[in-house]
Amino acid sequence: MTFDLRQLTAFTTIVATGSLGRSADALHVTQPALSRTIKRLEEQVGAPLFERHSKGMQLTAIGKALLPHATLLLREAQHAAEEIDAMRGLVKGTIRVGAVGSIASMVLPLAIGEVLKKHPTLQVQVIEGVWDRLTDALITHEVDLALGMAVADTEEICAISDCRWEDTSYVVAAADHPLRQKKNLSLIDTLSQPWALPPQGTGPYEQMQQVFHDHGLPMPNSAVETRSVMVLKSLVTRSGFLSWMPAPMFEVDRKAQLITALEIEGATGTRTLTAFRRRHGILPGPAVRLLEELRVLTVTK
Incomplete structure (x- = not known):
């Protein structure tokens, strides 16, 4: 079955807005024209994609099955256009990247700044989250690069071996926390204090x-x-x-004397960070530009 990208765009826009009228406005077409486009797609699929209600349009079971494939096809088409533009010397497109908090706080902004200095026509979309969220985003083509803690490759994603660096984690507290007054502070002294942490199963939690x-x-x-x-x-x-x-996550707060590490001997953890990509397919040109800057920034990290 061959799909028309314009029909898929109409389909995903209606899903996003929940309304034929809002979708028509977003796509700059009339409602009757948009209805005809969806009807042709439904005829091709052989089943209704939406249930029409007075409050909007809801996906049918067939529509729900089509949605992830439609989204992927549209993203791949956009990636192909960006790659062709790059080959023609037209540096434009969107960098789609996901990062864990520490990278999003320090390394990633520096890399983005350098990319946009050299290629001001590029745009950037950033997702910040824990690794399971970033993995899903990479697999579904929501992002093209995912930056996080080095873990084993899978059948779907793999690490970029020449883009690796390390950071160190600490027990942190406010600058005026009472524990700072205690002499010979040890890790056991922290057990009686209130803690706020990432959930169990996340990389930072397991490291701690x-x-x-x-x-x-x-x-x-x-x-x-x-x-x-x-x-x-x-x-x-x-x-x-x-x-x-x-450390990169609270560097700005440390300079502002808001958050600093507690001086506890041996209470640190070092981890290796890296960039991941999908194992199959071409890395889009805009993502390549970001990766080049990450390599420069992290070679001495």
Whole structure:
């Protein structure tokens, strides 16, 4: 079955807006014209894609099955156009990248800044999240590069071996936290304090768990679990929580004397970070430009 990209664009736009009228406005066509486009796609598929209601349009089971394929086909078409433009010397398109919090806080902004200085016609879309979110985004073509902790390759994604660097994580607290007054501070002293941490199963949590295990200690009770870097920082600075963060994530806060590492001997964890791509297919030209800058920035990290 051969699909018309204009029909798929109409289909995904209606899904995104939930309304024929809003979709027609977004696509700059009339509602009757948009209805005819969807009807032709439904005739090709051989089944209705939407259930029409007074409050909008909802996907049928067939529509739900078509959606991920339509999204992928449209993204691949856009990637192909960007790659052809790059080969013709027309540097334009969109860099789609996902990153864990520490990379999104330091290395990625520097790389983006350098890319846009050289190629100001490019645009950038960034997703920040934990690794499972980034893996899904990479597989579904929502992003073309995913930056995170080095893990084993899979059948669908693989690490880019010449783009690797390290960072170190610490127990962090607000600059005025009472523990800073204690002499000979040890890791065991932190167990009685309120903690805010990423959820269990995430890379930072497992790294911290290993540090506590190496000291013969259980993990502290986590009063708050969140994937939000902003929430973690706010709990540390405003509510007296302890947390576990890689240095790049709180570098700006350290310079502002808001968050700093507690001086606890041996309470650090180092990890290797890298860039990942889909194992199959061509890396789009805009993503290649970002990767080039990441290599330069991380070679000495």
